[in-house]
Amino acid sequence: MKKAIVFLVILSLVCFSVFAEGTREKAPANEKLVVGFAQIGQESGWRGAETTSITFYAAQNIDTIQLHFADAQQKQENQIKAVRSFIQMGVDVIGLAPVVETGWETVLKEAKEAEIPVIFVDRMANVSDDLYASFIGSDFVDEGQKAAKEMIRLLNGKGNVVMLEGTVGASAAIDRQKGFLEEIAKAPGITIIARQSGDFTRSKGKEVMESFLKSYPQIDGAYADNDDMMLGAIEAIKEAGKKSGTQIKTVSVDGVKGLFEAMVAGEANVTVECNPLLGPQFFQAAADLKAGKSIPKWIKSNEDVYRQETAAADLPTRLY
Ligand code: GYE
Numbered sequence: 001m002k003k004a005i006v007f008l009v010i011l012s013l014v015c016f017s018v019f020a021e022g023t024r025e026k027a028p029a030n031e032k033l034v035v036g037f038a039q040i041g042q043e044s045g046w047r048g049a050e051t052t053s054i055t056f057y058a059a060q061n062i063d064t065i066q067l068h069f070a071d072a073q074q075k076q077e078n079q080i081k082a083v084r085s086f087i088q089m090g091v092d093v094i095g096l097a098p099v100v101e102t103g104w105e106t107v108l109k110e111a112k113e114a115e116i117p118v119i120f121v122d123r124m125a126n127v128s129d130d131l132y133a134s135f136i137g138s139d140f141v142d143e144g145q146k147a148a149k150e151m152i153r154l155l156n157g158k159g160n161v162v163m164l165e166g167t168v169g170a171s172a173a174i175d176r177q178k179g180f181l182e183e184i185a186k187a188p189g190i191t192i193i194a195r196q197s198g199d200f201t202r203s204k205g206k207e208v209m210e211s212f213l214k215s216y217p218q219i220d221g222a223y224a225d226n227d228d229m230m231l232g233a234i235e236a237i238k239e240a241g242k243k244s245g246t247q248i249k250t251v252s253v254d255g256v257k258g259l260f261e262a263m264v265a266g267e268a269n270v271t272v273e274c275n276p277l278l279g280p281q282f283f284q285a286a287a288d289l290k291a292g293k294s295i296p297k298w299i300k301s302n303e304d305v306y307r308q309e310t311a312a313a314d315l316p317t318r319l320y
Helices: 002-019 045-060 076-089 105-113 140-154 171-184 202-215 227-239 257-264 279-290 308-317
Strands: 033-039 065-071 093-096 118-121 134-137 159-165 190-197 221-224 249-254 270-273 298-300 305-307
Touching: 033 045, 033 076, 033 279, 045 065, 045 227, 045 279, 065 076, 076 093, 076 105, 093 279, 118 279, 134 279, 140 171, 140 221, 140 249, 140 270, 140 305, 159 171, 159 202, 159 227, 171 190, 190 202, 202 221, 202 227, 221 227, 227 249, 227 257, 249 257, 257 270, 257 305, 257 308, 305 308
Parallel strands: 033 065, 033 093, 093 118, 118 134, 134 298, 159 190, 159 221, 221 249, 249 270
Antiparallel strands: 270 305
């Protein structure tokens, strides 16, 4: 609720900057960096942190940045519409967090024809190099590998593991699973007994875990492509009368505060960090592109692994 209010306040500041055009003293419109951002939705705490990072940065730099922000409610068709509207507006740069990897060629060719560079933020799309300027985000395969190493350690290389998977077709889900499965295969004593998508949300994570618990009497470990699904899964485990963090070990990705709280409570074991605070890097890259500078094709985030043992000390330092 508090997060939603903060988000609305920031959004209204950004909208104000858009609607206040012409009424305030400012640099001529063409001197401002005009950016369109096609966000996925509000499916997770991570996503909320990313949106706040972007809208807050724009609000803080209202004299030099004009942001048009669209929330696609997790639907690719809405993101495509948003990108098209940014092209029509003639923005300087488009930021796109592609909900899934495929299906972007047509709209990205339209952006290219209009000579508007596109930066992928946090998720990748499966397109040729000439259709995007840069990808700002994490190495998801590496995150999956780190998660698997933690799971192998927690289970001493032995046991039944279930996987709660992110949105089907999303790069963050596909690559984390790839890394996780590659690495977990190195522990022949571990069996993946079930895999299902919980669409990166807490409510679906809970539903998926409920069905796993009904079907499989012996689950030793649960891996989730994001913390929100794990938080839902933890509720399901508790309601089923089992103990997460001890009877069922947990490893998930993101590093949101809620998961640190669950670790402090002894109900979760590990989170692999994925940094959502991409606003500053995104606007810097957009400004560089507007200034005609070249930027790296992949601007990578630095990330850590956090365990239950240090969670209480780490929690106050967490920014999202
Ligand atoms: O891990 C998840 C979110 O694309 C990296 O999307 C992002 C993922 C993140 O919904 O929580």
